Amino acid sequence: MKAALRLDPRSLPARGRLAKRGRLLGVSIFLLVGSVTLIPLGYLALNSFNVAPLGRGFEWGVEGWRQAYGTPQTINALVYSFLLSIRTFIGIALAFPISWLLIRVRVPGHSFIEFSLWMAWFLPPLSIAIGWITLMDPQFGLLNQLLKGISPVLSAVSLNIYSFSGILWVHLTLLTVPIMTILLTPAFRQFDASFEESARVCGSGPLKTLRRIDLPLLLPAVFVVVIAGFIRSLEAFEVEQVIGIPAGIYVYGTRIYDLVHWDPPLYPQAMALSTIFLTVLFILVVVYQYFVGSHQASTISAHSVSFRPALIGKWKYLASACLFVLIGVGIYLPLGMLVVGSFMKFFGIFSIKAPFSTKHWLSVINDPAFLSGFRNSIFIGFAVAIMGVAVYSLLAYSLRLPRMLGRNLISGLVWIPWAIPGVLLGLALLWIFISVPGLNLFYNTFGPLIIALAIKEMPIGTQMIRSAFSQISEELVQASKIVGAGWFTTFVRIELPLIAPMLVSIFVIVFMASLRDVSTTVLLVSPSTMPLSVLMLERFMTGGKEAASVIGAILSLLAILTAWGMRKLGFRLGADSV
Amino acid sequence: MRVRRGCDVLQSLISVLTVALLILLAVLGTAMASSHDTEKNWKARWEKMLREARAEGKVVVLGPPVQDVRPSLISAFKKAYPDISLEYQPGNFATLVPKLRAELARGRTTIDVALSGSSSLLEHKDLFAALPERLIVPEAKDPAKWHSSLGQGLKFNDREQKYVLQTSEWISGYVLINSRMVDPAAITSWKDMLKPQWKGKIASHDPRGAGAGQAVASYLLVKLGKQFIVDFFKGQEVVLTRDYAQVADWVAQGKYSIGVGQTADRIEELRKEGIPLKAFSLPDAPGQLSGGFSVIGVIQGAHNPNAATVFLNWFLSREGQEAFQKPLLYPSLRLDVPRDFVPDYTIPKRGIEYIDTYGEDFVAIRRKLGEEVRELVGR
Numbered sequence: 001m002k003a004a005l006r007l008d009p010r011s012l013p014a015r016g017r018l019a020k021r022g023r024l025l026g027v028s029i030f031l032l033v034g035s036v037t038l039i040p041l042g043y044l045a046l047n048s049f050n051v052a053p054l055g056r057g058f059e060w061g062v063e064g065w066r067q068a069y070g071t072p073q074t075i076n077a078l079v080y081s082f083l084l085s086i087r088t089f090i091g092i093a094l095a096f097p098i099s100w101l102l103i104r105v106r107v108p109g110h111s112f113i114e115f116s117l118w119m120a121w122f123l124p125p126l127s128i129a130i131g132w133i134t135l136m137d138p139q140f141g142l143l144n145q146l147l148k149g150i151s152p153v154l155s156a157v158s159l160n161i162y163s164f165s166g167i168l169w170v171h172l173t174l175l176t177v178p179i180m181t182i183l184l185t186p187a188f189r190q191f192d193a194s195f196e197e198s199a200r201v202c203g204s205g206p207l208k209t210l211r212r213i214d215l216p217l218l219l220p221a222v223f224v225v226v227i228a229g230f231i232r233s234l235e236a237f238e239v240e241q242v243i244g245i246p247a248g249i250y251v252y253g254t255r256i257y258d259l260v261h262w263d264p265p266l267y268p269q270a271m272a273l274s275t276i277f278l279t280v281l282f283i284l285v286v287v288y289q290y291f292v293g294s295h296q297a298s299t300i301s302a303h304s305v306s307f308r309p310a311l312i313g314k315w316k317y318l319a320s321a322c323l324f325v326l327i328g329v330g331i332y333l334p335l336g337m338l339v340v341g342s343f344m345k346f347f348g349i350f351s352i353k354a355p356f357s358t359k360h361w362l363s364v365i366n367d368p369a370f371l372s373g374f375r376n377s378i379f380i381g382f383a384v385a386i387m388g389v390a391v392y393s394l395l396a397y398s399l400r401l402p403r404m405l406g407r408n409l410i411s412g413l414v415w416i417p418w419a420i421p422g423v424l425l426g427l428a429l430l431w432i433f434i435s436v437p438g439l440n441l442f443y444n445t446f447g448p449l450i451i452a453l454a455i456k457e458m459p460i461g462t463q464m465i466r467s468a469f470s471q472i473s474e475e476l477v478q479a480s481k482i483v484g485a486g487w488f489t490t491f492v493r494i495e496l497p498l499i500a501p502m503l504v505s506i507f508v509i510v511f512m513a514s515l516r517d518v519s520t521t522v523l524l525v526s527p528s529t530m531p532l533s534v535l536m537l538e539r540f541m542t543g544g545k546e547a548a549s550v551i552g553a554i555l556s557l558l559a560i561l562t563a564w565g566m567r568k569l570g571f572r573l574g575a576d577s578v
Numbered sequence: 579m580r581v582r583r584g585c586d587v588l589q590s591l592i593s594v595l596t597v598a599l600l601i602l603l604a605v606l607g608t609a610m611a612s613s614h615d616t617e618k619n620w621k622a623r624w625e626k627m628l629r630e631a632r633a634e635g636k637v638v639v640l641g642p643p644v645q646d647v648r649p650s651l652i653s654a655f656k657k658a659y660p661d662i663s664l665e666y667q668p669g670n671f672a673t674l675v676p677k678l679r680a681e682l683a684r685g686r687t688t689i690d691v692a693l694s695g696s697s698s699l700l701e702h703k704d705l706f707a708a709l710p711e712r713l714i715v716p717e718a719k720d721p722a723k724w725h726s727s728l729g730q731g732l733k734f735n736d737r738e739q740k741y742v743l744q745t746s747e748w749i750s751g752y753v754l755i756n757s758r759m760v761d762p763a764a765i766t767s768w769k770d771m772l773k774p775q776w777k778g779k780i781a782s783h784d785p786r787g788a789g790a791g792q793a794v795a796s797y798l799l800v801k802l803g804k805q806f807i808v809d810f811f812k813g814q815e816v817v818l819t820r821d822y823a824q825v826a827d828w829v830a831q832g833k834y835s836i837g838v839g840q841t842a843d844r845i846e847e848l849r850k851e852g853i854p855l856k857a858f859s860l861p862d863a864p865g866q867l868s869g870g871f872s873v874i875g876v877i878q879g880a881h882n883p884n885a886a887t888v889f890l891n892w893f894l895s896r897e898g899q900e901a902f903q904k905p906l907l908y909p910s911l912r913l914d915v916p917r918d919f920v921p922d923y924t925i926p927k928r929g930i931e932y933i934d935t936y937g938e939d940f941v942a943i944r945r946k947l948g949e950e951v952r953e954l955v956g957r
Contacts, residue, residue: 264672
């Protein structure tokens with residue numbers, strides 16, 4: 001009787017079996033993604049109410065909250081975080097016309113300019129911030145010296161990198177404008193030029209066409225980029241750490257770093273501060289995801305038939321010159337200054353007889369910590385990239401299965417790491433790896449670092465691969481199934497080869513992101529696992545600015561080589577894929 | 579009769595002397611044997627320790643966040659013990675304590691040895707192992723080789739005289755000026771620095787956390803009172819940094835006129851290049867006896883306990899002391915370590931009674947002072 005009642009899965013209809021598999025897969029993926037995203041968040045929120053010293057049990061209290069929001073420094077940090085996010089709007093106002101000039105107008109040198117923007121995105125922000133300090137320190141900055149040398153009138157002008165506008169400037173030139181342009185250019189590439197031609201036939205000039213045709217049509221893509229930029233701007237850390245603190249400007253990320261480096265560390269305050277901020281960021285991520293959906297639906301078009309460039313006559317030479325000045329001043333000048341700084345005997349001191357020396361290069365290259373940092377960086381980069389590509393591919397593949405249970409929920413969860421600033425993710429994982437039996441075996445190893453970085457890059461990796469999968473015609477998959485291939489064979493023999501270029505690109509992007517990351521790893525490293533990026537920050541913060549410049553120059557060289565490699569691969573990252 | 583008595587006395591004397599001689603020989607023999615055994619014992623113990631330390635392979639040392647200390651310690655230790663690697667983590671011990679306690683509870687520590695200031699080590703002395711039983715090499719612990727303000731011998735900072743050991747002693751609390759910008763005669767006391775002309779022109783190591791800035795501010799609080807702290811740090815809008823080299827760099831660049839709480843190593847490096855930096859003490863608060871980062875403690879339950887012991891014994895050797903103290907320009911309390919590199923403004927002057935801030939008796943006061951400074955300066 002009992003046996004008769006038992007349902008044989010093979011006797012279930014095919015749809016039922018699929019639904020069961022979908023549920024099983026959905027639950028498994030939810031557990032995987034949820035555990036790496038929600039547990040750190042929950043840990044932070046819970047421990048914001050723990051007033052016992054961390055690692056010594058739990059003692060309920062709201063002291064952390066009271067102190068976190070009762071000090072003017074914290075309030076100032078929150079205010080500055082939001083004020084500095086204004087760069088998102090300035091950035092889009094610049095990136096939109098730049099993208100148009102690069103893709104639609106194809107100004108002379110557009111290829112080199114685009115390469116430079118890619119390179120800027122790969123450059124470690126800390127390195128370039130050091131370059132800007134050499135240029136715009138109010139006391140010794142070379143630009144200030146130059147102004148004084150040119151005219152006594154100009155000597156009254158003091159460019160101060162340690163200021164609100166200095167932070168904005170570094171972010172705009174190095175991060176915000178390059179990444180926004182990189183994200184917008186694919187949208188412009190897909191743009192059907194026949195719309196512009198129609199406008200031109202009706203008598204519109206190029207600028208009016210840009211304003212009345214291009215902008216409205218690309219508005220969804222612009223929204224996506226703005227929200228993504230806004231979220232990322234709120235988690236900024238390195239630039240503010242070296243440029244903001246001397247000016248007394250703390251933002252959310254640097255304030256948390258400050259609190260956990262206090263004597264004694266103020267973890268409950270740091271976690272209370274995080275909880276509110278994460279809520280704000282979470283809402284932004286939800287909005288962002290909504291726009292990503294809308295954007296995909298509205299901009300991917302199958303009938304982009306005309307790609308003729310927009311004609312702006314001789315103005316294109318002027319526009320090209322302006323863009324060359326922009327990348328020259330914004331990217332290559334601080335990069336050059338970083339190299340100059342690395343050869344200075346004392347960083348920023350030009351008043352001595354022989355201010356330049358190779359001694360810091362020699363001492364860094366011969367320093368065992370540098371060699372170990374270099375090995376660690378390469379190992380961590382490869383490990384995160386290999387693990388990331390494998391996990392993101394499976395996640396992205398799962399997310400396109402229509403029958404998977406909770407697909408939208410999981411898709412939302414995948415975005416959460418974008419809402420967790422690196423410092424916080426590192427802090428949460430640090431305590432999880434110390435406290436949880438079993439996991440603590442991996443404490444002080446590369447494990448937590450690799451996991452933290454893989455989590456951090458999960459949104460961009462997964463969404464880009466997902467986008468690549470979505471471009472594979474369903475007919476190819478069906479054809480494979482008709483000839484008898486199972487899902488695994490189809491996945492490995494048909495789909496993976498088709499998205500291979502994207503996987504290689506994700507590999508390079510994740511590798512480079514791991515190589516330059518500071519905020520996620522800074523709290524997780526030990527002397528034996530310390531990568532170059534953290535070593536650079538450590539050197540900078542402990543009086544070794546010269547050594548930090550040398551490490552920055554080496555990391556920048558790696559970034560340039562990677563950007564060059566990417567260019568050779570011919571990869572273009574699309575706004576539609578992020 | 580008299581002759582016979584004399585012979586008896588002589589005979590008795592000879593007997594006594596013979597017995598005394600025999601006793602003396604026996605004592606000497608025992609002592610020599612014991613000394614031979616002791617030497618054999620410590621060598622055997624040391625060899626065993628070395629074998630186990632080599633098996634551990636490394637020792638992790640938390641040390642001062644000062645650039646040149648790392649390469650100096652690593653290369654000197656490598657020269658002495660090529661089979662044991664030294665991993666150096668620069669940082670502040672106090673900020674690591676919660677993490678360290680959590681690590682200890684799970685039996686896996688990140689660091690084995692801490693080199694820091696005394697107050698942060700003494701406040702958490704329960705984290706440290708007793709040092710005397712780990713001091714194996716006789717030469718390292720020989721009292722005749724060490725001398726401090728307390729007299730001959732090793733200078734432990736804790737009351738129990740076994741957990742936290744200071745290896746240097748010098749004067750902190752001097753001010754730094756760039757004589758190209760400031761006439762030294764313009765500053766004859768700390769109170770001179772409250773004059774409006776110095777507003778916004780003074781830089782200091784941050785007194786709100788453990789370190790040189792807090793040490794100086796706490797001392798000024800004792801000597802000159804709360805109002806001075808408020809008037810000085812807040813009223814004069816003193817710029818704060820946690821970077822030990824930054825204050826001297828700023829004064830050298832002329833960005834700020836006066837520096838407080840900076841380290842001597844950077845000052846001397848800049849002076850060598852011809853920058854006219856001048857450091858000096860002021861009579862209304864002439865300075866305090868400090869040990870800087872020279873205090874050592876071995877973590878109880880360290881992950882590499884034997885390598886930590888090897889490091890401890892090596893650190894107290896002449897080579898270890900030179901490798902550590904020279905980059906910091908600290909005068910070692912070990913008498914055979916050269917001091918020719920120590921700047922004169924850090925050497926105690928005759929006739930001035932300095933407060934020793936590194937003993938445990940001062941820690942409670944120091945903690946309270948530190949908190950007061952923090953409140954006065956503001957977070």
